[in-house]
Amino acid sequence: MTPTPRPSLWEYANPVKFMRLSDWLLPLTAWLAAAAIAVGLVWGFFLTPDDFRQGSTVKIIFLHVPSALMAINAWAMMLVASLVWLIRRHHVSALAARAAGPVGAMMTLIALFTGAIWGQPMWGTWWAWDPRLTSFLILFLFYLGYIxxxxxxxxxxxxxxxxxxxxxVGSVFAVLSRYAAIFWNQGLHQGASLSVAPGTRMDWAYKAPLYVSMTGFGLLFLALVLAGTRTEIRARRMKALINRERMQG
Amino acid sequence: MELVASDLACARGGIALLEGVSLRLTPGQALILRGPNGCGKTTLLRTLAGLQPAMAGTISCPPETVAYSGHADGLKAVLSVRENLSFWAQIHDRAGVGVAMAAMNLTELADRQAQNLSAGQKRRLGLARLMVTGRWLWLLDEPTVSLDAASVALFGAIVRTHLAQGGAAIMATHIDLGLNEAAVLDLGGFRAAPRAPDGFDEAFV
Amino acid sequence: MMPDLGRYAVEVTLAYAVSLALLATLVGWVWLRGRRVRRALADIEARAGRKG
Amino acid sequence: MIALLARDLRLAMRAGGGFGLGLAFFLVLAVLVPLGVGPEGGTLAAIAPGILWIGALLACLLSLDRIFALDFEDGSLDLLATAPIPLEGVVAVKALAHWLTTGLPLVLAAPVLGILLNLPGPAYGELVVSLLIGTPALSVIGAFGAALTVGLKRGGLLMSLLVLPLYVPTLVFGAEAVSRGAQGLPVATPLLLLAGITAGSTALLPFAAALALRINLR
Incomplete structure (x- = not known):
């Protein structure tokens, strides 16, 4: 009934094949992630000069930007995995989306904390309803609902x-909320932009450790999603075995 | 009008219950499903009604030609008997509320709210609903629960009328309705083997 | 060999400490849950193996 | 379709809790806020637009689980899913019934509560118009949330967690329109955006909600 499978990316949607693949891919990404994060953060914390305007707070960028990036990318990955599940019915895809949820939520939380801590010396307050911070808070609520x-x-x-x-549906509303937040508080905190705008020149002294740290966070996300998906596959198999036991007994 | 289901496999909660079920029903025929509890009678009926997809196999009848009656009657407690029936008649764009009430001996209760009906009366109202759907195939899941002997006889009569008018019915029931012409299908023989086509939980076993 | 963080020492250190703690929590949670499920599955498989 | 609408409206009126409860909640909120914030007219006037919109939102949320849960429990939803009308239509009609029994009374009551909260004079028109445009979106989004959680035993709290973030854009544009009206600023932009959200949700969310219902009925 099922056509003979030909080699393709979809083969890894088979749980057994996925387990075999992730068996060696997981340690690899995990160690690479640990190394890249260690290098990026040590470099960023100890070996970068202070910014003439923001002082040493600029060092927070090596945590804030990568975590914010992964917070959004995790949701994007969940969206793609959800579509793959709904269209092609690959179980691994759905379980990967499930595994990405808590990781994305934690990344959002880190981005929020670092943003707030960075905001304290810049704005003189721990929390400002800056559109970007507000959108991340709303994104966090979406993650909570999803989980x-x-x-x-x-x-x-x-x-x-x-x-x-x-x-x-949440993706559409998250984008809408992002525009609503900008509309809602435009012009109040334009002075203290959190990320480095594309136009401004940033010194390689910051760029290099930032890219290393971003790579590290990306690999960490990959490793955690692989590990989480493996766990979900096992949990699913466990449930199937328990169900079968109950049916036979 | 004819129902042909071939090589159906049904699952509940991701676990295959039935496989290889084939059945054929032409107007005027009735089929009684038998089998121990949990063997998949309800699941098969819901699959035939289009409420859940079949794991494998084909069903020739589109869901638009089928009237399903489950364990719950779909009655609204604060609406009267007549209002409940007219609602379903309007949804299906049919008349015949009076006939249906008369057939299930509900005419005297027409203005009573459903919450003040006894369990058996509620069940009669739920079955009267089938008559206002105008669908040719009735799928009945334990239709005689909480009915007394007289009501069972009434119900047997409306099923027989339905069959005589070119309808058909599939029932999961253990009670003898007096429908001697009805065929019997024992689902006990179609129990799915533990390993089923992939796509469900079994893919993980 | 702590670098001189100037007047923002508290904020910067706090940001790093909080983030690393959250990352450690996340990694630890994923790892512990993975280990628990792996063990539970091994138990069930052993049981199923004995039976079948 | 009309029969379904008539039935839902009749049920809401007979069973109680449809018209009354949400409205009473709205009133209680408008009374409690000044008690918590203090009686100064200036403070109240400043927060009135937000309070009125949040009140409408919460009042709406209270009655959401009734949209599908009751029909799910008594088996009507199974029967409606096999009925000749499309499930998307069922969702749209039920959302409309919810709006007529919850949203519309809130729109009508809002000006009275605006007086309690010392809402500035020029904002009353914007309050009514923004609620009139925005509350249908609340009902449709809520119907989607109710459809997602209909199969759950205690889905009420979870549904709030799912629905409230989805309400963010509606709340922002609605409350913004009222506070702009209070300050005498032009309100066309937020009202248009609000109308856009309502139109988009009404057009697309019934499909998502019907999909969720089919999944839950399986």
Missing amino acids: ALWSAIEDPDTAADLTAVLCI
Whole structure:
């Protein structure tokens, strides 16, 4: 009934093949991630000069920008994985989206904390309703809802379907909220822009460790999602075995 | 009008329950499903009704030609018997509320709210709903629960009328409805083997 | 060999400490959950193996 | 479709809790806020637009789980899913019924509560118009959230967690329109954006909600 599988990317959607692949890929990415993050952060913390305007707070960028980047990319990955699940019904895809949820939420939390701590000396307050910070807070709420929906539904396929629908609708509303936040508080905090705008020249003394740190966070995300997906596959297999036991007994 | 289901496999909660179920039903025929609890009678009926997808196999009948009646009757407690029935009649764009009430002996209760009906009366109202759907194939899941002997006889009569008018019915029931012409299908023989086509939980086993 | 962080020493150190703590929590959570599920699965597989 | 609308409206009126409860909640909120914030007219006037919009939002949220949960429990949803009308239409009609029983009364009551909260004179028009444009979006988005959680035993709290972030754009543009009106600024932009959200949600979310319902009925 099923056509003979030809070698393609989709083969890794088979749980067994995915387990075999991730068996050696996971340690590799994990160690690379640890190394890149260590190098990037040590370089950034100890070996970069102070900014003439922001002083040593510029060092927070090596945490803030990579985590913010991964917070958004994690949601984007969840969106793609949800679409793959809804269209091609690959279980690994749905489970990878589930595994990415908590990782993305934690990245959002790190971006929020570092943003707030950075804001304290710059704006004189721990929390400013800056549009960017506000959008990240809303993104965090979306992550919470997504994770809660996954854990609330008993049947795994139903949970995968419903969270995928939520992820797609949520993506649209997250983008809308982003524009709403800008509209809502435009012009109040233009002075203290958090990220380095594309136009401004940034010295390689900052760029190099930033890129290393960004690579590290990306690899860490990959490693954690691989590990989480492996766990979800095992949990799913466990559930299937328990169900079968119950059916036979 | 004919229902042909071939080589159906059904699952509940991601676990295959039934496989290789084939059945054929022409107007005027009735089929009674038997089998132990949990063998997949409800699941098969819901699959035939289009409420859940079949794991494998084909069903010739589109869901638009089928009337399903499950464990719950879909009654609104604060609406009267007549209002409940007229609502479903309007949804299906049909008349015949009076006939349906008469057939299930509900005419005297027409203005009583559904919350004040006994369990058996509620069930009768739920079954009367089938008559206002105008669908040719009735799928009935334990239709006689909480009905007394007289009501079971009434119900047997409306099913027989339905069959005589060119309808068909599939019932999961353990009670003898007096429909001697009905065929019996024991689902016990179609229990799915533990290893089923991939795509569900079994892919992980 | 702590670098001179000037007047923002508290903020910068705090940012690094909080972030590293959160990262450690995340990694630890993923790892512990992975280990727990792996063990539970091994148990069930052993049981299923005995039976079948 | 009309029969379904008529039934839902009749149910809301007979069972109680449809018209009354959300409205009463809105009133209680408008009374409690000044008690918590203090009676100074200036403070109240400044926060009135936000409070009125948040009140409308929460009042709406309270009755969301009734959209599908009752029909799911008594089996009507199974029967509606096999009925000749498309499930997307069922969702749209039920959202409309929810708006008529919850949203519309809030729109009508809002000016009265605006007086309690010392809302500045020029903003009343914007308050009514923004609620009129925005509350349908609240009902449709809420119907989507209710459809996602309909199969869950205690879905109410989870549904709030899912729905409230989705309400953010509506709240921002709605409250912004009212506070701009209070300051005498032009309000066309937020009102247009609000209308855009309502139009987009009404057009697309019934499909997502119907998909979620089908998944939950399986």
